Amino acid sequence: MNAIVELSDAHVVHKARSGGLFTRDRVYALTGADLSVAPGETVGVVGESGCGKSTLAKVLVGVVRPTSGTVSFQGRDLWSMPAAERRAAVGGSTGMIFQDPSTALNRRLPVRQILRDPLDVHDRGTKQQREDRVRELMSLVGLPRALADALPGQLSGGQRQRVAIARALALDPGLVVADEPTSALDVSVRAQILNLLLDLKERLGLALVFVSHDIQTVRRMSDRVITMYLGRIVEESPAAEVTERARHPYTRALFSATPGLLHPIDPIPLTGPVPSATRPPSGCPFRTRCWKADERCAADMPDFSVASSADHRFRCHHPVQEDESTRDLVRQSHPTEPS
Numbered sequence: 001m002n003a004i005v006e007l008s009d010a011h012v013v014h015k016a017r018s019g020g021l022f023t024r025d026r027v028y029a030l031t032g033a034d035l036s037v038a039p040g041e042t043v044g045v046v047g048e049s050g051c052g053k054s055t056l057a058k059v060l061v062g063v064v065r066p067t068s069g070t071v072s073f074q075g076r077d078l079w080s081m082p083a084a085e086r087r088a089a090v091g092g093s094t095g096m097i098f099q100d101p102s103t104a105l106n107r108r109l110p111v112r113q114i115l116r117d118p119l120d121v122h123d124r125g126t127k128q129q130r131e132d133r134v135r136e137l138m139s140l141v142g143l144p145r146a147l148a149d150a151l152p153g154q155l156s157g158g159q160r161q162r163v164a165i166a167r168a169l170a171l172d173p174g175l176v177v178a179d180e181p182t183s184a185l186d187v188s189v190r191a192q193i194l195n196l197l198l199d200l201k202e203r204l205g206l207a208l209v210f211v212s213h214d215i216q217t218v219r220r221m222s223d224r225v226i227t228m229y230l231g232r233i234v235e236e237s238p239a240a241e242v243t244e245r246a247r248h249p250y251t252r253a254l255f256s257a258t259p260g261l262l263h264p265i266d267p268i269p270l271t272g273p274v275p276s277a278t279r280p281p282s283g284c285p286f287r288t289r290c291w292k293a294d295e296r297c298a299a300d301m302p303d304f305s306v307a308s309s310a311d312h313r314f315r316c317h318h319p320v321q322e323d324e325s326t327r328d329l330v331r332q333s334h335p336t337e338p339s
């Protein structure tokens with residue numbers, strides 16, 4: 001099936017002021033990303049803070065233009081389209097939900113207007129049809145009609161995020177990208193918002209890209225899980241294989257450090273310096289913290305290898321074996337443990 005959106009060798013390099021007045025560092029926020037999202041699938045994105053998850057999300061929805069590489073929407077190169085065409089392509093095919101609904105919504109506009117806005121901008125339907133669509137969107141996300149004239153400040157955090165979801169759905173996109181959609185919410189409403197997203201995905205046949213620090217939730221919600229490290233996609237795994245059969249040492253370490261395993265274990269310890277996105281190390285970016293690193297890892301960035309299932313790819317010179325348990329890796333990786 002044709003991908004809704006496809007990235008090919010996408011790089012994002014920021015110039016950030018640092019130190020002296022006239023020096024500008026390059027920040028390698030996204031490096032060589034290849035990713036394709038098919039209709040109806042859920043792709044989860046995991047990795048520690050600053051690894052480029054939000055950058056990837058924004059590139060996928062056409063909010064950030066990659067410094068190099070291509071973004072294709074239904075096979076057409078997004079950034080070579082004329083601006084008006086690009087806006088129409090982006091608006092009609094993708095919606096984005098941001099982390100913090102209190103800053104993502106215009107606080108001066110009532111809910112009704114927030115939801116009408118994309119319909120007005122993209123000139124969808126008659127006035128009456130737009131009014132109807134606003135009502136339909138509110139009911140789709142479980143917002144009572146009485147809230148149509150409320151301002152964002154008068155809503156609860158959960159209600160605000162429902163408005164943000166409704167707005168993302170306004171133009172009936174095939175893909176919704178949710179960047180930490182629940183992290184600003186009370187724990188008690190997180191599950192409701194996640195369930196709403198899953199329910200909408202099923203009912204509307206949406207593809208969903210889901211970014212979260214809560215990696216067990218990512219695993220449960222996704223078909224595929226993408227692991228990022230220092231701006232790079234280092235593994236792409238079926239969600240069912242990611243906890244115990246991931247091949248990249250970093251993916252195993254990430255998933256070992258979260259509760260939710262059937263038999264909880266000590267996490268795989270990661271020692272060594274955390275590299276900066278302004279000065280990525282040579283070779284494999286994870287080598288400064290990886291217990292398996294050797295000279296080859298310092299010299300060459302590994303290419304993608306394919307695991308036994310074809311939709312499972314990883315970039316590592318010395319991958320974890322499929323039958324190696326994370327418990328064994330915990331033992332291997334303890335540098336000071338007496339044998």
Ligand SMILES: Nc1ncnc2c1ncn2[C@@H]1O[C@H](COP(=O)(O)OP(=O)(O)OP(=O)(O)O)[C@@H](O)[C@H]1O
Pocket residue numbers: 014015016027028029047048049050051052053054055056277
């Ligand atoms: N506009 C910008 N200018 C300079 N650097 C930026 C900019 N946006 C992001 N960065 C840097 O790019 C890198 C990737 O940032 P990004 O926000 O994509 O990470 P993230 O994985 O979403 O992090 P978090 O989990 O904290 O949200 C970081 O080093 C960040 O500091």
Ligand code: SF4
Pocket residue numbers: 248249250284285286287288290291292293294297302315316317318319
């Ligand atoms: S390539 Fe080397 S340093 Fe990188 S993850 Fe694999 S073993 Fe570790």
Ligand SMILES: [Mg+2]
Pocket residue numbers: 053054055179
């Ligand atoms: Mg982010």
